[in-house]
Amino acid sequence: MTPHPYQDIPPSQLDTLGPEVRRIDVRELDEYTGPLGHLPGAELVPLGTLEAASASWPREQPLLLICRSGNRSAKAAQTLARGGFQHLYNLAGGMLAVREPLTPQG
Known part of the structure; x- marks a missing residue:
């Protein structure tokens, strides 16, 4: 099996990602501002515009x-x-994981 061409973060x-890492949100505008x-x-x-934009x-x-x-x-x-x-880095779990309330362990 081929490894992913990206790393899940x-x-x-x-x-841990430095300022040189560009953050690209591939959702639609209503989600981005939602x-x-x-x-x-x-x-x-x-996502639909990514190939053209990234050329x-x-x-x-x-x-x-980043996505949902x-x-x-x-x-x-x-x-x-x-x-x-x-x-390439993929935000694992997307914005849902970022916004998830932190639950104490134990």
């Missing part, structure tokens, strides 16, 4: 892909990997 590790909100600094690039992006720049649940962003990461991008 749980919300708890977002702070109740779940979006990550600080995230750019809205809906001029530097292939070596690290990208974090992690499914669309995983597809986006695969699309970008086919396009030659080498440093």
Whole structure:
């Protein structure tokens, strides 16, 4: 089985990604501005427009892909990997996981 061309990052590790990592939110505008909100600094690039939008992006720049649940962003990461991008991260669980209230363990 081929390894994923991207790395899943749980919300708890977002702070480990440096400022050089570009945050790309692949949801639609109404989701981006909706109740779940979006990550600080995230750019809205809906999945349907991603291939065209990313054509001029530097292939070596690290990208974090974000969506509601992690499914669309995983597809986006695969699309970008086919396009030659080498440093891709997928926000595991998406914005749902980011907004999930932290429950104490035990």
